[in-house]
Amino acid sequence: MYTLGIDIGSTTSKCVLLEDGNKIIATSLVVAGIGTNGGIKCMNEVLENAKVKREEIAYIIATGYGRKNFSEANGELSELSCHAKGVHFADPEVRTIIDIGGQDAKVIRLNSKGILENFLMNDKCAAGTGRFLDVMATILQVPIAEFETQARSTKEPAKISSTCTVFAESEVISQLANGSKVECVIAGICNSVASRVAGLAKRVGVKEEVFMSGGVARNGGVRDALERELQVSIKYSEHSQLMGALGAALFAYEKIGAAE
Amino acid sequence: MGEEAKPKYIPDPNSAKAKLGKIAKEHYDNLWIAKEKGEMIGWCASNFPQEIFQTLGLTVCYPENQAAAIAARGGGGRLCEVAEGEGYSNDICAYARISIAYSQVKDIEEQNMPQPDYLLCCNNICNCMIKWYENLAKELNIPMILIDIPFNPDYKVSKEEIAYVKGQFLDAIRQLEEITGKKWSDEKFEEIMKISNRTSKAWLEATSFCKYNPSPLNGFDLMNHMAVAVCARGTVEAAEAFELLAKEYEESVKNGTSTFRAEEKHRIMFEGIACWPHLRFTATELKSRGINLVATIYADAFGFIYDDFDGLIEAYCNVPNAINLEHARDKRTAIVKNNKVEGLLVHVNRSCKLWSGFMYEMSRQIAEECNVPLSTFDGDQADPRNFSEAQYETRVQALTEIMEANKGVR
Numbered sequence: 001m002y003t004l005g006i007d008i009g010s011t012t013s014k015c016v017l018l019e020d021g022n023k024i025i026a027t028s029l030v031v032a033g034i035g036t037n038g039g040i041k042c043m044n045e046v047l048e049n050a051k052v053k054r055e056e057i058a059y060i061i062a063t064g065y066g067r068k069n070f071s072e073a074n075g076e077l078s079e080l081s082c083h084a085k086g087v088h089f090a091d092p093e094v095r096t097i098i099d100i101g102g103q104d105a106k107v108i109r110l111n112s113k114g115i116l117e118n119f120l121m122n123d124k125c126a127a128g129t130g131r132f133l134d135v136m137a138t139i140l141q142v143p144i145a146e147f148e149t150q151a152r153s154t155k156e157p158a159k160i161s162s163t164c165t166v167f168a169e170s171e172v173i174s175q176l177a178n179g180s181k182v183e184c185v186i187a188g189i190c191n192s193v194a195s196r197v198a199g200l201a202k203r204v205g206v207k208e209e210v211f212m213s214g215g216v217a218r219n220g221g222v223r224d225a226l227e228r229e230l231q232v233s234i235k236y237s238e239h240s241q242l243m244g245a246l247g248a249a250l251f252a253y254e255k256i257g258a259a260e
Numbered sequence: 261m262g263e264e265a266k267p268k269y270i271p272d273p274n275s276a277k278a279k280l281g282k283i284a285k286e287h288y289d290n291l292w293i294a295k296e297k298g299e300m301i302g303w304c305a306s307n308f309p310q311e312i313f314q315t316l317g318l319t320v321c322y323p324e325n326q327a328a329a330i331a332a333r334g335g336g337g338r339l340c341e342v343a344e345g346e347g348y349s350n351d352i353c354a355y356a357r358i359s360i361a362y363s364q365v366k367d368i369e370e371q372n373m374p375q376p377d378y379l380l381c382c383n384n385i386c387n388c389m390i391k392w393y394e395n396l397a398k399e400l401n402i403p404m405i406l407i408d409i410p411f412n413p414d415y416k417v418s419k420e421e422i423a424y425v426k427g428q429f430l431d432a433i434r435q436l437e438e439i440t441g442k443k444w445s446d447e448k449f450e451e452i453m454k455i456s457n458r459t460s461k462a463w464l465e466a467t468s469f470c471k472y473n474p475s476p477l478n479g480f481d482l483m484n485h486m487a488v489a490v491c492a493r494g495t496v497e498a499a500e501a502f503e504l505l506a507k508e509y510e511e512s513v514k515n516g517t518s519t520f521r522a523e524e525k526h527r528i529m530f531e532g533i534a535c536w537p538h539l540r541f542t543a544t545e546l547k548s549r550g551i552n553l554v555a556t557i558y559a560d561a562f563g564f565i566y567d568d569f570d571g572l573i574e575a576y577c578n579v580p581n582a583i584n585l586e587h588a589r590d591k592r593t594a595i596v597k598n599n600k601v602e603g604l605l606v607h608v609n610r611s612c613k614l615w616s617g618f619m620y621e622m623s624r625q626i627a628e629e630c631n632v633p634l635s636t637f638d639g640d641q642a643d644p645r646n647f648s649e650a651q652y653e654t655r656v657q658a659l660t661e662i663m664e665a666n667k668g669v670r
């Protein structure tokens with residue numbers, strides 16, 4: 001039996017197709033989020049990859065900020081529960097998830113059963129989110145994908161003390177004007193995101209193992225900085241971005257199980 | 261074809277709701293009558309000792325109530341922008357911005373009230389209040405009386421603080437006699453203290469019905485009724501209306517009815533001021549998930565119980581906004597436990613430094629001690645621009661999912 005989880009975020013849509021609640025058949029990711037046809041595109045892509053027809057899917061759960069507007073879904077759940085569920089499936093030892101997405105940053109505590117215990121999210125401000133990094137990438141004209149190598153190439157990160165995106169922008173510009181090297185500024189930016197999110201994590205209380213999910217998890221510069229800030233090692237998988245969708249697919253399977 | 265207009269809901273005129281609504285309306289009507297008669301009108305902070313002007317027989321109104329009403333009726337953004345256009349920063353409390361703007365605009369459709377002849381300020385609410393009132397006093401060139409009740413870093417109110425505030429209380433009477441020509445009477449003061457206690461007791465009694473499971477009331481009702489607890493605490497009508505309200509709740513408990521018109525699946529404490537511009541959205545989102553608000557510190561905020569003059573002063577020193585973190589936490593923890601709260605929803609209020617400053621740490625401690633989940637959302641009690649529906653939905657949904665998981669529903 002197939003179930004599908006779809007996570008429609010602010011900048012991307014992600015799908016996971018699951019067979020019998022334990023086998024990932026296919027995944028997809030489209031760079032188009034809420035307010036676009038990204039959701040449908042993403043779903044069609046995953047179905048195509050798996051050579052599965054829409055009618056064969058028993059249940060669909062949507063999550064992410066676009067969860068309410070996805071008419072194909074049979075149900076919706078918050079991304080908090082879905083991330084907890086997905087990460088628990090991928091790694092049952094995890095008790096703390098740090099998720100940094102395009103729009104928000106969240107720290108999730110889960111119990112040994114993968115159930116959401118508590119969470120904290122950033123306040124209404126782009127600091128410490130993917131958006132902050134996007135803005136900085138544009139100023140520096142360095143693609144985000146290169147942040148990791150650049151940040152790791154220096155031992156002298158610049159000090160970006162401001163957490164406000166607008167202030168940080170002018171700070172970055174003046175650092176560059178004063179001759180700071182781009183890689184040092186990038187390392188500084190990664191540190192700034194990490195310190196902001198570490199603040200959230202400390203408030204929730206960090207319990208090991210710690211896992212990082214969400215788009216920003218791919219950025220090793222931020223991961224390194226977070227490990228230093230929190231003094232723990234942080235797990236991560238290539239599929240970090242798909243954890244919400246995976247959790248949704250798992251919940252979809254449970255839904256069917258409960259109904260049967 | 262246009263839709264047929266829905267008949268307007270009119271509550272039973274003998275119900276507490278109708279009586280409270282009438283008191284609130286008459287409060288504004290009476291202001292205009294007084295103004296026309298040439299009486300002086302005061303603008304007054306919500307936690308200023310009302311016993312003073314009730315005894316003197318003065319007519320006052322409350323900018324905070326007015327600002328809340330304006331915000332709830334959709335005028336908050338417009339008036340905030342007026343104040344900002346005058347140079348006031350949007351970091352300043354939106355009540356202050358709205359009130360300062362209103363003192364200049366003077367006529368709006370949402371909620372008018374007569375312009376003041378004097379101001380009664382008390383900073384047991386917050387220190388922003390002082391600057392707000394000072395600005396009004398300067399702009400309008402009218403006297404301002406301040407009773408300074410500073411934030412208390414200690415758990416208990418000291419004798420020294422009581423003496424300090426009492427001195428100011430007596431001086432405020434003297435100043436008001438001078439400004440308005442009215443005379444103080446000790447007998448009247450005794451009587452007002454009695455009525456105020458009676459009203460406060462009835463208010464606390466009515467709010468205490470939240471402890472029943474399910475609760476006979478939708479907690480948002482209290483946010484509306486509170487206006488009367490603020491503006492008419494010293495009147496027999498208010499005492500009677502709250503006594504009736506308590507009686508109605510008692511009946512409801514017996515009959516198994518409630519003003520919460522949904523199945524009560526979850527019970528939460530709502531921390532902070534209501535998000536007036538988005539009241540309907542915030543309340544409906546909770547109701548649609550079967551979440552009832554069964555605890556709010558507001559219930560305590562306007563229940564002033566005391567035995568004598570010193571007790572009165574102490575009560576005003578102990579209002580929720582003036583007490584330290586530990587004291588504030590313990591008050592809430594007691595409510596959470598008593599009312600069988602299952603989750604905390606905390607409004608991080610952009611306008612209000614006081615309600616937001618130690619909120620993170622205080623709510624963390626409450627959640628930990630009571631072992632309940634906690635979710636925060638960003639908002640503003642009167643500036644509509646500082647709120648996001650999507651964020652609110654997500655936070656409330658996640659909180660619900662934890663409460664469900666705790667009950668083994670999922």
Ligand code: SF4
Binds near residue numbers: 353386613
């Ligand atoms: S909302 Fe906060 S800042 Fe504004 S008057 Fe009330 S206590 Fe003061």
